[in-house]
Amino acid sequence: MIFKCQNCGGNVVYSPEKGAMYCPHCEGIDSHQKMEGSSEEACPNCGAPVEIGQFVSASKCEHCGNYIVFDKRIEGMYEPNLILPFKIGKEKAKEILKKEFKKKAFTPAGFLSDAALDKMEGTYVPFWLYDYMANYTFDGEGTKVRTWRRGNTEYTETSFYHIVRDMDIDFDKIPVDASVGMDDQIMDLMEPYDYTILEKFQDKYMSGFMGEVFNEPSGKLEPRAKEKAKNDSEALLKESMSAYSSIRTHHKNLDLNKNGLSYALFPVWVYTYSYHNEKYPFYINGQTGKVVGKTPLSVQKLMGYGATVFAACFTMLTLLKMVLEVL
């Protein structure tokens, strides 16, 4: 499908800044009209052939620049339950990147040039969200240590306690990214997303962005969610016993019961910079603005800047030395 402007016929996109559908051609707000088109081979606007990858659900026609949402990939089993619409637009994302890496001295000259940044695209990344009701029981022994001094003697008192814990933990929407192309570790670093503005899925939010369907079924990815739930439960148990200086476990048991699953699309800006035949991807959380990515290193710049710092310091210190010796 394509969102057309009723006023001018242009391609209407979702504008994060305005929080509404926006026509960049006539600046109309919410002037969109859905133009259904079920083809996955041709652009519904200009008819040019489009090549879409296996998991792509939204893309941009290379020929006419219109943003296309592929109906069949947001229907049926592929229909997301929830969506977090982009809150950060392209200009804001560019600004965030520039600010984040402004102080990185050794990045290559063109790293944050506008020309390169313009190629940045917003993508809706598929996530599985798992709900768990966890029960954690613990039985063990803990010690508390107290020391004090009287005269020349230091006393150490060790108190022993019997510890019992039985707690329910209600895990809500633990996210696991369902895109093979996105690095798991990086997607974990993108978290957290603010769930309070999570919305029921609406296709209009996808206009203007790239999109993917889940690459892998929820069952296959569940171990990652369970792992997260387990680690968090462990940390919460530990936290409840933080008053003790040492703990011995007699018995403990964690039960995890899945009680909910949803399929959601989360917004991520992706900027890929190529340098010396290597790709450096940067990801910006489309909702919170958090940046994840490793900057490329320009050895030439490192040498030049290092030499400058050295020369300047050496000159200043030598002058200072001369002044100190004369005064």
Added chain:
Amino acid sequence: MKEYFHYFRYLFLALGVVAVLSVVLLITNQPEKAGERTNTECTTEERVFDYADVLTAEEEDQLREQIAERESQIGADIVIVTLNESLKEYARSYDPDVTYDKFTMIYADNFYDEHKFGYNKPIGDGILLLDNIYREDDGSVYTWLCTTGKVENRYSNAMIDNILDEFYVYVDTNPYRAYSDFVDNVYYDMADNGSNITLPLYIPFVWSLIVTVVFIVVNLTNRKGKKTTNQRSYVNGGQPRMRRREDTFIRKSVTSRTIETSSSSGGSGGGGHHTSSSGASHGGGGHSR
């Protein structure tokens, strides 16, 4: 290039400020020429009293010329006295208990005071070297360096030892050279006006290297990103619901140990100046050979 200058603008600014300040300070703190001699009560124009006749007339003239030039540069009188006579009786007449090594001190101090040497005022800034080549009956030849006023303040015991050591290198073989070197050494010691900080050359180098390494390391630290979720991020209500929470005290044990304490004490040092028979303060020190 624009980016480069923008990035280093503060560094370059600091460099410029330091450079300008240094140049200004170096220019304004040029070893300044001493003012005119203001002592009008000095009883003599003579500076070289070669009573022992170790120098030729020509050498004395050269020495006088050299002294005259150095005096105006450092603003202090430089007096040279050679003797060839026992000072035992002379010194004991002032102080019956004086030891052999102090005979020359008494003579030198009195000589200085009687002639009212001093660049700025009578018995003021100046230095007097007395070498008595007469071998006293204890078998030694004694030399004394008498310092007064700002010269007294400038010369530490170590510096006195130093300059006399150098004087002794040629005193027997080439007296003229010994005295000439002495006059120059006085000038160098006085011109090097006491701050006495001489930093080794490698210090700026090493520090610059450290700063550079820190700069590079700081800028190389390249983390992908920090984890910003915690164990409560996905917990409804932010907290687990406690069904049971018990912390029952069972028993306790107490152990004790004795703490050893120690104490320490410091030492002390000293040094000093003296007052001559006429009441003027002099510094100084002697050597013998």
